[in-house]
Amino acid sequence: MKKIQYREWGIDSPRYWGLLAVLGAIIAIAGFAVLHMEHEGHWVTGMNNQVVWGLPHVFAIFLIVAASGALNVASIGSVFGQKMYKPLARLSGLMAITLLVGGLLVLVLDLGQPGRLIVAMTTYNFKSIFAWNIYLYVGFLAIVVVYLFTMMERKANDYTKGVGVVAFVWRLILTTGTGSIFGFLVARQGYDAAIMAPMFIIMSFAYGLAFYLLMLMFTFNTDGREIGDKVMKRLKNLLGVFTAAIFYFVVVYHLTNLYGTENHAYEAFILLNGGIYTTLFWVGWVLLGLIVPMAILFHPALGKSRAAITAACLLIILGGLSAMYVIVIGGQAFPMAMFPDKTIIDSGFFDGVNGAVSSYSPSLPEFLLGLGGVAVAVIATLIAVRMLQFLPASLADEAVDPHHS
Amino acid sequence: MSQKPQDSIDQKRREFVSVASKAAAAAVVAPGVFLHSIGNAAPRSEPVTDAVRYGMLIDTNKCADGCSDCVSACDRENGLDQLIKPEGASDEQWAKQKPRWIRSVKVKDNLSGKVTSLPMMCQHCEHPPCVDVCPTGASFRRVDGIVMVDRHTCIGCRYCMMACPYKARSFIHENVQFKLTSAPRGKGCVESCNFCVHRLDNGGTTTACQDACSHDAIVFGDLKDPNSAVSQALAEHASTQLRADLKLNTGVRYRGI
Numbered sequence A: 001m002k003k004i005q006y007r008e009w010g011i012d013s014p015r016y017w018g019l020l021a022v023l024g025a026i027i028a029i030a031g032f033a034v035l036h037m038e039h040e041g042h043w044v045t046g047m048n049n050q051v052v053w054g055l056p057h058v059f060a061i062f063l064i065v066a067a068s069g070a071l072n073v074a075s076i077g078s079v080f081g082q083k084m085y086k087p088l089a090r091l092s093g094l095m096a097i098t099l100l101v102g103g104l105l106v107l108v109l110d111l112g113q114p115g116r117l118i119v120a121m122t123t124y125n126f127k128s129i130f131a132w133n134i135y136l137y138v139g140f141l142a143i144v145v146v147y148l149f150t151m152m153e154r155k156a157n158d159y160t161k162g163v164g165v166v167a168f169v170w171r172l173i174l175t176t177g178t179g180s181i182f183g184f185l186v187a188r189q190g191y192d193a194a195i196m197a198p199m200f201i202i203m204s205f206a207y208g209l210a211f212y213l214l215m216l217m218f219t220f221n222t223d224g225r226e227i228g229d230k231v232m233k234r235l236k237n238l239l240g241v242f243t244a245a246i247f248y249f250v251v252v253y254h255l256t257n258l259y260g261t262e263n264h265a266y267e268a269f270i271l272l273n274g275g276i277y278t279t280l281f282w283v284g285w286v287l288l289g290l291i292v293p294m295a296i297l298f299h300p301a302l303g304k305s306r307a308a309i310t311a312a313c314l315l316i317i318l319g320g321l322s323a324m325y326v327i328v329i330g331g332q333a334f335p336m337a338m339f340p341d342k343t344i345i346d347s348g349f350f351d352g353v354n355g356a357v358s359s360y361s362p363s364l365p366e367f368l369l370g371l372g373g374v375a376v377a378v379i380a381t382l383i384a385v386r387m388l389q390f391l392p393a394s395l396a397d398e399a400v401d402p403h404h405s
Numbered sequence B: 001m002s003q004k005p006q007d008s009i010d011q012k013r014r015e016f017v018s019v020a021s022k023a024a025a026a027a028v029v030a031p032g033v034f035l036h037s038i039g040n041a042a043p044r045s046e047p048v049t050d051a052v053r054y055g056m057l058i059d060t061n062k063c064a065d066g067c068s069d070c071v072s073a074c075d076r077e078n079g080l081d082q083l084i085k086p087e088g089a090s091d092e093q094w095a096k097q098k099p100r101w102i103r104s105v106k107v108k109d110n111l112s113g114k115v116t117s118l119p120m121m122c123q124h125c126e127h128p129p130c131v132d133v134c135p136t137g138a139s140f141r142r143v144d145g146i147v148m149v150d151r152h153t154c155i156g157c158r159y160c161m162m163a164c165p166y167k168a169r170s171f172i173h174e175n176v177q178f179k180l181t182s183a184p185r186g187k188g189c190v191e192s193c194n195f196c197v198h199r200l201d202n203g204g205t206t207t208a209c210q211d212a213c214s215h216d217a218i219v220f221g222d223l224k225d226p227n228s229a230v231s232q233a234l235a236e237h238a239s240t241q242l243r244a245d246l247k248l249n250t251g252v253r254y255r256g257i
Helices: A013-040 A055-070 A072-078 A083-109 A114-122 A129-152 A154-183 A196-222 A229-259 A261-273 A276-298 A306-333 A364-387 B004-041 B069-077 B091-097 B129-133 B159-163 B208-212 B229-236
Strands: A342-347 B054-059 B102-109 B115-121 B139-141 B147-149 B218-222 B252-255
Touching: A013 A364, A055 A072, A055 A083, A055 A129, A055 A154, A055 A196, A055 A306, A055 A364, A072 A083, A072 A129, A072 A154, A072 A196, A083 A114, A083 A129, A083 A196, A083 A229, A083 A364, A129 A154, A154 A196, A154 A306, A196 A229, A196 A306, A196 A364, A229 A261, A229 A276, A229 A306, A261 A276, A261 A306, A276 A306, B054 B229, B069 B102, B069 B115, B069 B208, B129 B139, B129 B159, B208 B218, B218 B229
Parallel strands: B054 B252
Antiparallel strands: A342 B102, B054 B218, B102 B115, B139 B147
């Protein structure tokens, strides 16, 4: 195998600056949306005292989950010793950082008191998984920076595997922590399930890889670098397997719920009569987010088409956002079982009168904030690959495949 | 030139400096001493103790259908009636976003069809999920059983609202123009019923909702004092906790559901 060469992203300047301008404009608009929400208060959002987490949380949690998953490519290379993945590792580490920063920005800017971030960083209640997550996220950023250093500094290459193992274990714990935000909530019917943590881990594998593949194909196409068919086949098959694994977890989660009578109302809400949540579950999450991408990725002809693989990646991301919407907002919209064996027939606080679902309509500023987080992740990645040597000069089969003849 | 006049001038200056410095010291220290004495005089300077656990019994048999006296009393006592709908917000939106510490709920038994009216508020759990999940510890439980929010450390993440099984908490979605000294609040923090803690800490023994209830449906007091009205009422009649399955050992108990 040849020695891997890395080169800065060579897209021509006008296109590069044009891209930065567009992304910068999105971020600026998102910034104004944040100022508007902070100045006026959360009443300008669709969130209320019943649905307390909204669209920003959908984006933030999706980005955080995708961030930990984006690191997988690097882990496969350095922890599991797959040579073919080694040239892919730097971009993987980079995207783990940028996606996490984008997600955390959204989360923090949605706080009622974002100015008190310093309080959150200095005052802890260690029984809270949120407090743990602050350490897990910050620690993850630090470890991945070191990990990237060991990859990019020749003298530190010997440490790549060791640091890679730490990063891999850390990311598993991190996503467990993110899934447990919901898994640990006893109050609500849709949460309080141990399966949330592993399900979030497997989701992260797929969403992170989908993001990664899109970025890889985009940066390579725009400056005329080659991604060999064998590399692409390995990556898209991996994505297909991760997608299938999500499918498995979704089936197990709902089958387990369906077995217990106490969960029947919640299951009916998600699977049958929950309006937007049912539609998003079946059409967004399952059909477009899982079945169609799997069909594309494993199809003998479509699976070879770069356009089809791009479409599959986009669908998986769309499915991921739908999944988060169903989990985060659907889980809150479903009325809480405050009085088992009784029906609430009147309430002064929207307590699910006669089973009524809590309403939530996302507002434009919330959406812009979420989009801003994605834009921050993308712009940071693009600037980094332009400035530093993150991208391998070639991923042609003969350059990376150890078995290439 | 003799030395004398100079000496006498020196003496006067010295006296002036001495008096002025004493006055300055007094001016600096006095307010502190004064505040200290006020602080000592007020009962709130004593730390709360776990010799007391505040709790409540709500007798739903007495709670009258259609009555909302406790709700309006709470609104007045805690300044919730001072909040103004933001300009541009619809009535429907405001109804869902304005804070509420106590609300009236009517439930129908699925088997018997029996209808019960009751007030719902923070249940002041011994093991409150809102306290478990709060990242900064702003959501806390006092040793006397009152669960409340420290508005100085609440970052407005709303995780406590996700965790509360009673939907007891409200987020302040809007700018606050008017508030009571006894119930400070600001945009972007979470709050909920605190058993009118400002009353209890200043020697009071009742809550606003209890005082307002003309049907005597609410009994409040010290659950650890066997002679308190609430302990005696609890000893006399069977009562339940809401969501008893969660084993939170709530400080608010209900009779008749």
